[in-house]
Amino acid sequence: MSTTNLFSDDYTTVIAPGSHWSLNVRKGMQMRLTDLEGGANVAMLFYNPSLLSEKYNAPDTLKCQHTFKLTQGHCLYSDMGRVFASIIDDSFGWHETVCGNSHRKHIEDRWGSRHYQSQRNKWLQNGFDAFLVELTKYRLKKQDLAANLNLFSEVSTNAEGQLRLSRQSQANDSVTLRFEMDTLVVMHTCPHPLSTAAEYPQKPVQVILEKAKPVLADDYCVNLCEENRRGFHNNALYHLGM
């Protein structure tokens, strides 16, 4: 009897609003995230599961690609010069990585305090605590919390450098990450820290995990800039044993 169909090669789930999750995604897999209702935010961090001190580095990601916004074609770099994941598809166009998380006090000041007993699954979780819970599962501490991605949130700037949350995703906007090395993904769906919504945004996000197509020589992310070619070269050397 065949066992090949016992479990399928892909997996679809929905991350509830104000929730957190972590998972070890293998090289060659892709993760498609879809904002089901519009106005979601997905905060995300990456670590090397076999060398947890290696983590997502927002400054290197931005300066290596001369960009402030992240979208299709961009690679998400570790502090060791390697590519954790590349953005192979994106309907939204601008994901930010400098505003970090809300703390408990921000949520309290805007929408009220977190109280599980009365709020149950609608509790008003904050991004900082959400990340701490997941990080602690891997013996990581708050020192290991780096500047994170805030997917589905566009933060733009004027000439003086003043920032605002200028756009959020619409229902069914999606972004797809292809993993270029084994990666511990830590994520939460708490509101963007600059959100001024009248109510705590309760926004679910769909996650689809499936096998990615092989990376070919004409790959858009690899060829976006010379820097990405070198980043992928570093990954190739890493998998060669360096």
Next chain:
Amino acid sequence: MIKESKLALTDAKTRKTVDAGDYFIQTIAAGETVRIIDLDGNQAADTLFYNAHDPSERYSATDTIREQAALYLTTGSMLKTNLNRDLIEIVADTCGRHDTVGGACSTESNTVRYDLEKRCMHACRDSWMLAIAEHEEYGLAKEDIGHNINFFMNVPVTPGGQLQFADGVSAPGKYVELTAKMDTIVLISNCPQLNNPCNAYNPTAVEVVVWGAA
């Protein structure tokens, strides 16, 4: 915002010249003031700050950016910790704009930015690694080396979302001055970068001056 300091160098408690490629580490007490002087212009002083009593609380670029809802640092910028507390405040600045998005150079990011075969060239993160290895008394480890400030660097972000490495707005003798809100470890790598035109491929010295509390 350009603002000159009223403090006189003759009243300083300590003065130290830090050559390019070297580091500076020292604790200053709450209320004390530290000035970093760009002696020859267009240098980058890659700087980190920590709570001296618990360095797991440290300078946080994201908390600072979020709280001031602005990207660049200058006079009036309150630098926040990762617990969103006040750490140290910029009280004078004759340069006018400092970067906290671009991070530090490392041997690893140099391979991506410039050439894989430049992996052994000196970089800021190596200076910090040496600093924390030579000064175990501060209790710092690799995970404490986070997202820094580049004093004197100009890294403008365009409204369209591009990141530029523009010519410096600094010049010989320009400085930035900060007053500590808590007992603070100051850790500086005076950037050794030889591959970036923004210092004219010529990294130079900075001076670090400390005054006692007013």
